[in-house]
Amino acid sequence: MKLGRSFFARSVHEVAPELVGATLLVDGVGGKIVEVEAYDHEDPAAHSYRGRTARNASMFGPPGHAYVYRSYGIHWCLNFVCEAASAALIRALEPTIGLETMAKRRGTNEPRLLAAGPGRLTQALGLTGEHDGLALDRPPFALYAAGEVEIAVGQRIGITKAADVPWRYGEAGSPYLSRPLKRSS
DNA sequence: CCTGTGATCGTCT
DNA sequence: GACGATCACAGGT
Numbered sequence: 246m247k248l249g250r251s252f253f254a255r256s257v258h259e260v261a262p263e264l265v266g267a268t269l270l271v272d273g274v275g276g277k278i279v280e281v282e283a284y285d286h287e288d289p290a291a292h293s294y295r296g297r298t299a300r301n302a303s304m305f306g307p308p309g310h311a312y313v314y315r316s317y318g319i320h321w322c323l324n325f326v327c328e329a330a331s332a333a334l335i336r337a338l339e340p341t342i343g344l345e346t347m348a349k350r351r352g353t354n355e356p357r358l359l360a361a362g363p364g365r366l367t368q369a370l371g372l373t374g375e376h377d378g379l380a381l382d383r384p385p386f387a388l389y390a391a392g393e394v395e396i397a398v399g400q401r402i403g404i405t406k407a408a409d410v411p412w413r414y415g416e417a418g419s420p421y422l423s424r425p426l427k428r429s430s
Numbered sequence: 431c432c433t434g435t436g437a438t439c440g441t442c443t
Numbered sequence: 444g445a446c447g448a449t450c451a452c453a454g455g456t
Contacts (some may be wrong), residue, residue, distance in 0.1 A: 282448070290448070300441060317449050318439030324448085334448055364449045403448055423449095 248381070248388040250309035257283045257331035262398075262414045264325070264333055266391030271370040272384070274343030276360065278391075280336040280415040280422050282401045286329050289406035293330040303378045304330050311386070313367070313377040320364030323372055325381060336402075336413075337361045339421040340369065362423040397426035 248267065253260060261283040269275045284291035292301040292314065303312040304326055312324040312332050324332035338360035340347055347359045347369040360366040367373070381388055397417040400408060402424060415426040 284448075292448080295442085298442075314448085315440065317437085317447060319437070320449050322448060336448085362449070401448075405447085 246390040248390055250307065250380075250382065252390075253308035253325060253327050253381070255308075255328055257285050257327040257333055258412070260325070260327050261333040261412070262396055263391060264335070265396055265414050265416050266394030268341070268387075268389040269335065269338065269370075270342060270387040271372060271376075273387075274346050275338060275370055276341035277339040277416075278335060278337075279339050279419040280413070280426075282334040282336060282414070283331070283412040284324075284334060285331040288331075288410075290401065290404045290408070291331070293332070297330075304332050306378065309381050311372075311376050311379050311381060313372060313374055315374065316364060321367040321373055322363040323367050323370075323376075334363060335366060336363050337415070337419075337421055337423045338366055338369070339416075339419060346371075357420055361421050365423075399426045 261281045264278050264281045267278045269278050286293050293304040297305045308327050310326045312326050313321055316322045323335045326332050340359045348354050351359050351369050360369045395417040397415050398411045399413045400411055401413045415422050
């Protein structure tokens with residue numbers, strides 16, 4: 246089942262865990278989402294926390310669109326916009342389709358290193374700032390609902406503000422996570 | 431396994 | 444002018 250705008254027009258805290266196990270393709274290349282983090286409007290760690298700016302405009306747009314931003318001046322990071330200026334950061338994929346393309350873009354043949362981390366993931370999928378604001382239910386994006394997956398929960402990675410909340414979700418035991426997660430539900 | 435560091439630059443203060 | 448929702452690599456345990 247394809248994921249459309251209605252799927253994303255909810256709280257990011259509902260949407261983010263449901264994205265674990267979903268399939269994400271960009272121009273037919275991608276795999277299974279295994280790691281996601283939630284960022285909401287009242288969250289000091291969220292880009293939308295201090296209101297709308299040129300960079301975060303997509304977070305204030307309609308749900309079901311991409312928010313892509315540059316990280317550390319080097320990498321790109323992909324988010325799925327949810328309701329109320331919130332977004333889910335897509336942190337890791339289990340590569341399934343287009344392995345050769347991803348390996349070429351990443352410069353490695355190690356499957357584990359193709360998309361384990363937000364910067365690696367965007368590089369593997371060929372995502373850049375040009376994809377910021379694009380709808381997720383139209384090409385080049387394709388998104389399919391998750392099957393049965395055991396979810397693990399933990400603290401978000403790489404932030405200093407609100408670092409304590411358990412808003413990181415992943416597939417328990419997956420070797421494709423950016424970092425391990427403890428089993429929970 | 432772990433910790434530390436450099437790269438690199440747009441964004442916001 | 445400081446600081447990142449990161450990554451790769453180096454070195455020590």
